[in-house]
Amino acid sequence: MSLATSSEQPALDVDDLHVTFGNPRRGSLIRAVDGVSFSVRRGEIFGVIGESGSGKSTLGRCLVGLLSPSGGGVLHDGIDPFKFSRRELNRHRRKYQIVSQDPNAAFDPRMTILQSICEPLNIAGEGTKAERREKAFAMLDRVSLSAEMANRYPHEISGGQKQRANIARALMLDPNVIVCDEVVAALDVSIQADMLNLFARLQEQFGLTYVFISHDLRVVSHISDRVAVMYFGKIVEVGPAHAVIETPLHPYTEALRSAEPEIDPTAADTRQRIILQGEIPSAIAPPSGCRFHTRCPRMRDICRAQEPQQREMLPGRHVACHFAEEMLGEKERRSLDLSERNGARQGAAAQGADMM
Amino acid sequence: MQQLAETTVASQDALLDIQNLTLSLRDQSGWVEVLNNVSLSVKPKEILGVVGESGCGKSMTALSILRLLPPRDSRLGGKILFGGQNLVSCSESQMNRIRGRHISMIFQEPMSALDPVFTVGYQIEETLQRHFKLSRREAAERAIAALDSVGIASPRHVATLYPMNLSGGMRQRVMIAMALVCEPRLLIADEPTTALDVTIQAQIMDLLLGLADRTGTAIMFITHNLGLVAQSCHRMVTMYAGQVVEGGPVRDVIAGPRHPYTAGLLHSIPDSNRARGTLPSIAGRVPSLRHMPKGCRFGPRCSYSTQPCELPQSIENEGMEDIDRREVRCNRWEELALRGVGA
Numbered sequence: 001m002s003l004a005t006s007s008e009q010p011a012l013d014v015d016d017l018h019v020t021f022g023n024p025r026r027g028s029l030i031r032a033v034d035g036v037s038f039s040v041r042r043g044e045i046f047g048v049i050g051e052s053g054s055g056k057s058t059l060g061r062c063l064v065g066l067l068s069p070s071g072g073g074v075l076h077d078g079i080d081p082f083k084f085s086r087r088e089l090n091r092h093r094r095k096y097q098i099v100s101q102d103p104n105a106a107f108d109p110r111m112t113i114l115q116s117i118c119e120p121l122n123i124a125g126e127g128t129k130a131e132r133r134e135k136a137f138a139m140l141d142r143v144s145l146s147a148e149m150a151n152r153y154p155h156e157i158s159g160g161q162k163q164r165a166n167i168a169r170a171l172m173l174d175p176n177v178i179v180c181d182e183v184v185a186a187l188d189v190s191i192q193a194d195m196l197n198l199f200a201r202l203q204e205q206f207g208l209t210y211v212f213i214s215h216d217l218r219v220v221s222h223i224s225d226r227v228a229v230m231y232f233g234k235i236v237e238v239g240p241a242h243a244v245i246e247t248p249l250h251p252y253t254e255a256l257r258s259a260e261p262e263i264d265p266t267a268a269d270t271r272q273r274i275i276l277q278g279e280i281p282s283a284i285a286p287p288s289g290c291r292f293h294t295r296c297p298r299m300r301d302i303c304r305a306q307e308p309q310q311r312e313m314l315p316g317r318h319v320a321c322h323f324a325e326e327m328l329g330e331k332e333r334r335s336l337d338l339s340e341r342n343g344a345r346q347g348a349a350a351q352g353a354d355m356m
Numbered sequence: 357m358q359q360l361a362e363t364t365v366a367s368q369d370a371l372l373d374i375q376n377l378t379l380s381l382r383d384q385s386g387w388v389e390v391l392n393n394v395s396l397s398v399k400p401k402e403i404l405g406v407v408g409e410s411g412c413g414k415s416m417t418a419l420s421i422l423r424l425l426p427p428r429d430s431r432l433g434g435k436i437l438f439g440g441q442n443l444v445s446c447s448e449s450q451m452n453r454i455r456g457r458h459i460s461m462i463f464q465e466p467m468s469a470l471d472p473v474f475t476v477g478y479q480i481e482e483t484l485q486r487h488f489k490l491s492r493r494e495a496a497e498r499a500i501a502a503l504d505s506v507g508i509a510s511p512r513h514v515a516t517l518y519p520m521n522l523s524g525g526m527r528q529r530v531m532i533a534m535a536l537v538c539e540p541r542l543l544i545a546d547e548p549t550t551a552l553d554v555t556i557q558a559q560i561m562d563l564l565l566g567l568a569d570r571t572g573t574a575i576m577f578i579t580h581n582l583g584l585v586a587q588s589c590h591r592m593v594t595m596y597a598g599q600v601v602e603g604g605p606v607r608d609v610i611a612g613p614r615h616p617y618t619a620g621l622l623h624s625i626p627d628s629n630r631a632r633g634t635l636p637s638i639a640g641r642v643p644s645l646r647h648m649p650k651g652c653r654f655g656p657r658c659s660y661s662t663q664p665c666e667l668p669q670s671i672e673n674e675g676m677e678d679i680d681r682r683e684v685r686c687n688r689w690e691e692l693a694l695r696g697v698g699a
Contacts (some may be wrong), residue, residue: 222626261583264698
């Protein structure tokens with residue numbers, strides 16, 4: 001959150017972004033990302049939550065210039081990378097890295113870890129061979145991998161170690177922005193915790209900007225400053241991480257929150273469970289009106305006919321739902337009830353601050 | 357003597373009673389022990405959670421129960437008592453009468469568990485016809501009823517589809533229908549929702565627990581997700597490196613874990629109620645099967661490890677009543693008094 005250093009220019013500025021696949025004439029047009037807007041400040045961790053098919057990975061790939069938008073655009077520090085020639089784009093893209101989910105697929109099985117990590121520099125033609133090696137060892141150290149790992153092959157190290165090496169490689173070109181696409185999904189919980197700590201530490205050390213994409217609400221809300229919730233190619237809710245998770249103002253966010261199994265048995269007792277019916281609809285024939293209406297527990301007639309507009313419900317919190325005001329009212333009443341019940345014991349002030 | 361008496365009591369009312377199960381597997385470099393003295397039990401209608409990281413032996417325990425391991429390259433020791441029968445010494449034809457009829461299993465990846473070249477309906481009929489004397493037509497009707505019971509909208513149509521025509525959530529529903537169609541007494545569910553989205557996971561868990569409750573099926577629920585265990589299980593055991601390290605009623609274990617590994621698992625999960633900051637994590641990794649530590653297997657990763665931990669740890673039991681019995685494989689549990697979640 002340490003911005004305001006050089007300029008107010010956001011690191012990423014996404015404006016009405018559309019990414020489509022397929023052929024409209026054959027009736028197979030898929031709008032994977034359908035009108036998404038947000039901006040990410042320098043040094044910020046921006047989380048994107050969504051289920052499979054929500055378009056979050058397509059968004060991530062477009063943010064780093066691996067996919068071209070079909071409408072709208074992405075600005076990198078105020079610059080439009082898609083205006084560049086192929087050559088210029090390739091050069092520019094070095095500062096915008098992506099780390100993907102499966103560390104096993106991210107390494108060439110015939111190259112040692114050191115060779116793989118040096119590869120970005122080889123391609124960029126930066127430094128002498130010795131300098132590249134030196135930098136690679138420095139990066140391995142930063143991600144807490146011992147130097148002896150450098151000469152191993154991918155099959156000789158564990159999944160967690162591979163994911164660390166994957167991150168080290170992304171850091172080799174001193175990126176401004178790293179898109180992390182489900183980086184901890186394939187890892188065991190204890191290693192996942194380690195990895196999240198590593199991401200937080202690297203962010204401080206290098207002043208990085210992250211876009212953290214995950215289906216896991218806990219993971220995203222733990223690491224992010226702000227989060228966006230995606231459903232079927234659109235952002236349904238965006239705001240400060242803690243506020244979005246604690247007091248969701250979109251029925252989908254609320255359902256996601258409730259679907260997350262609660263470990264603390266006392267908290268589980270007091271919580272209402274929402275089990276969504278149905279599955280994510282077909283991408284080729286999206287539902288009319290609000291795209292969530294086929295599964296929404298609050299669905300009414302207007303939802304089928306009219307697409308809800310995104311509006312600012314609380315400072316910094318944008319929601320696209322016809323009944324966001326209604327939900328906000330409910331939440332306010334509930335938190336008032338709660339703070340009355342709790343008395344002055346605790347939380348009254350904190351709850352109030354949350355709602356602001 | 358007391359130990360003996362206790363075992364007989366347990367085996368009388370337990371549906372599944374595993375006693376000192378060991379499993380060795382053979383690969384190119386020889387035999388290696390995968391499970392070491394695993395003892396656990398599942399009572400009728402009970403839901404038992406089995407947790408642990410990958411490689412700790414959860415799935416191997418499940419495969420041992422159903423004897424789905426290659427007979428030439430695996431060696432089982434100890435007892436697996438199911439309804440008074442010891443599955444370890446059962447013949448293949450005896451096992452065939454048990455699999456799918458009295459014990460069935462749901463796997464993590466439904467696509468690889470379903471046969472891609474047969475329709476979903478046919479695959480359920482096949483299970484039925486193997487175990488019951490039914491005509492083709494009767495079996496087909498029961499298969500459709502089974503698909504209907506797992507909340508599939510047009511079961512008659514879906515029965516004619518192939519697995520590739522279905523989404524992940526639908527496939528897992530089909531797997532559940534197939535597993536429960538013979539109303540088994542025990543269902544082994546091995547990470548049944550790991551490949552699914554959270555909202556679909558909630559649907560499937562709801563369905564699974566509802567159906568099991570109706571048919572009176574007990575569930576051995578294998579998962580790495582402690583949240584799911586907290587939400588759905590009566591008792592749980594934690595496994596680490598081929599051993600059971602802790603067991604007890606879910607609420608008690610979560611509120612006050614006794615083994616540092618269980619505590620580590622509990623605390624390494626990000627919690628939105630807790631302040632952001634460094635997450636407690638478990639250093640190191642699961643030891644290799646061929647280089648198990650001599651003493652406590654968790655010792656090298658444990659922050660509480662001391663001299664006595666270098667000796668092999670035995671299971672300590674507490675609470676004679678089955679219902680609130682707790683067990684732990686750690687010599688320091690009393691002095692550590694580890695913190696849990698909630699309470």
